[in-house]
Every structure is written in C-alpha cells, then in structure tokens.
Amino acid sequence: MDLQNKSVLITGSTRGIGRATALAFAKKGSRVIINGRHAAMPADLQEELDALGAEYRYLPADISQEDQVKALVKESAKAYGSLDVVVNNAGIARDQLIIGMKMSDFDAVVQVNLRGTFMVLQKAMKQMFRQKSGVIINLASVVGLHGNLGQANYAAAKAGVIGLTKTGAKEGARRGVRVNAIAPGMIESDMTKQLSAAVKDAALKEIPLGRFGQAEEAAQAAVFLAENDYVTGQTIVVDGGMTI
Numbered sequence: 001m002d003l004q005n006k007s008v009l010i011t012g013s014t015r016g017i018g019r020a021t022a023l024a025f026a027k028k029g030s031r032v033i034i035n036g037r038h039a040a041m042p043a044d045l046q047e048e049l050d051a052l053g054a055e056y057r058y059l060p061a062d063i064s065q066e067d068q069v070k071a072l073v074k075e076s077a078k079a080y081g082s083l084d085v086v087v088n089n090a091g092i093a094r095d096q097l098i099i100g101m102k103m104s105d106f107d108a109v110v111q112v113n114l115r116g117t118f119m120v121l122q123k124a125m126k127q128m129f130r131q132k133s134g135v136i137i138n139l140a141s142v143v144g145l146h147g148n149l150g151q152a153n154y155a156a157a158k159a160g161v162i163g164l165t166k167t168g169a170k171e172g173a174r175r176g177v178r179v180n181a182i183a184p185g186m187i188e189s190d191m192t193k194q195l196s197a198a199v200k201d202a203a204l205k206e207i208p209l210g211r212f213g214q215a216e217e218a219a220q221a222a223v224f225l226a227e228n229d230y231v232t233g234q235t236i237v238v239d240g241g242m243t244i
Contacts (some may be wrong), residue, residue, distance in 0.1 A: 004029035007080040011035045012090025026054035033076045034058045063116035064128035073123035088138040095150045106153040109201040113157035129175045140181040169233030178232040180225045185239025187213045208241035
C-alpha cells in the first residue's frame with residue numbers, strides 16, 4: 001500500500017508508541033486521525049504535526065465504550081472519505097501478582113486491552129469490508145507470548161489480542177482486509193522511566209541488543225505492516241532479541 005494520502009486512525013495516539021506511530025505515518029504523507037480520551041490533543045503533538053505539514057484530525061473517544069468506538073470509526077471514515085489503516089494501540093496496565101490482584105483491576109485491563117481492541121477491530125472491519133480494502137494493526141506485547149510476573153491481566157489480554165489478530169486475518173482476507181499485530185518488548189516510556197535501576201539492569205541483561213527500544217522503532221513496524229500487501233495474520237516482535 002502506498003501510504004500517501006491514506007486515512008490512518010491510531011487509537012491512544014497522544015503519547016508513547018501511538019504518538020510515534022502517528023508521526024511516522026504523517027511523514028509518509030498519510031492523513032492521520034489522532035485519538036485520546038481528553039477533549040483536546042496535546043499542543044506539542046499538534047506543533048510536531050504542523051511542522052511536518054501533516055493533514056490530521058483529533059477525535060476523542062474512550063475505546064472501552066462501545067458507543068464511543070462506533071462513533072470514532074464512523075467519524076474517522078467520514079473525515080477523509082475512507083478508512084485505510086487502523087492502528088489499535090490504546091491500552092492500560094494495572095500490575096499486581098496474581099494472589100493480590102483485585103478483580104476490578106483484572107477486569108479493567110481486559111475491558112480496554114482486549115474488549116476495546118475487539119470493538120475497534122469489529123467496527124473497522126465493517127467499514128473496510130464495504131471498501132473491500134484496508135489494514136488493521138493491533139498492539140500486542142511479548143508479555144502476551146511469554147507471560148510476565150505481576151501482569152496476569154495484561155498478559156491474558158495481549159494473548160487474546162494475538163488470537164484475535166489471527167482470526168481477523170482469516171476473516172478479513174476474503175474482503176481484501178489484512179490484520180496483523182506488533183508485540184513490543186521493553187520500550188522507553190513513562191512506565192519504564194519509573195523502574196528502579198536494579199529492575200532496569202536485570203531487564204537489560206535479557207536483551208541481546210543491550211538497550212531498551214524506542215517508540216519510533218515500534219512505529220516503523222506499523223508502517224511496514226501497512227505497506228507490505230502480502231503480510232497478514234502475523235505478530236511482529238520488536239524486542240531487541242529479548243525473547244529469543
């Protein structure tokens with residue numbers, strides 16, 4: 001797919017990987033639809049997009065709410081006349097060991113990270129089926145492939161996203177719609193900045209490339225999956241070799 005002038009919706013795109021992905025598509029000449037839960041998009045992101053000469057819209061919505069998801073996808077398709085790419089990025093984390101995890105924290109993470117991802121996928125597929133074309137990219141995680149201490153809710157949700165991706169790819173292929181996933185490892189973020197030096201050192205020892213990844217490196221994978229017309233049903237791991 002040539003991304004020039006294509007309409008790209010990225011959920012949860014006001015910070016982190018979502019933000020980097022929005023900027024990466026903008027640099028390709030795509031028309032990007034930024035999404036977040038706040039009424040207005042961050043001024044610094046707006047400035048970056050303006051500096052690129054990007055065409056963009058901001059559509060607030062909470063992807064855990066079905067009515068808001070439905071409206072988000074509908075307005076995204078109307079914004080530029082089609083919906084060519086959806087990057088299903090929005091997610092939350094509420095970490096705790098299994099024996100101490102509250103059901104409310106388990107439910108909240110599954111509600112957003114799995115159910116929310118499903119709802120965006122479902123509404124986007126309906127639109128793309130009418131177009132007979134489109135690409136959906138779901139954000140999974142290496143945790144969904146291998147598990148992780150204190151992240152039973154997050155791991156379960158992200159493992160579900162991988163299964164959802166494979167099923168979506170099989171169903172979507174009949175109408176020219178491709179569905180893939182990205183499984184990032186340790187990416188520099190607000191969350192990793194809060195880790196202690198000991199935890200960071202332990203994590204780095206497990207990464208052959210010897211460093212945490214950058215959000216832009218995950219974003220590059222999203223661009224690749226949008227551009228390559230013969231890749232579907234795959235989970236691309238971006239982890240510096242951590243899970244070899």
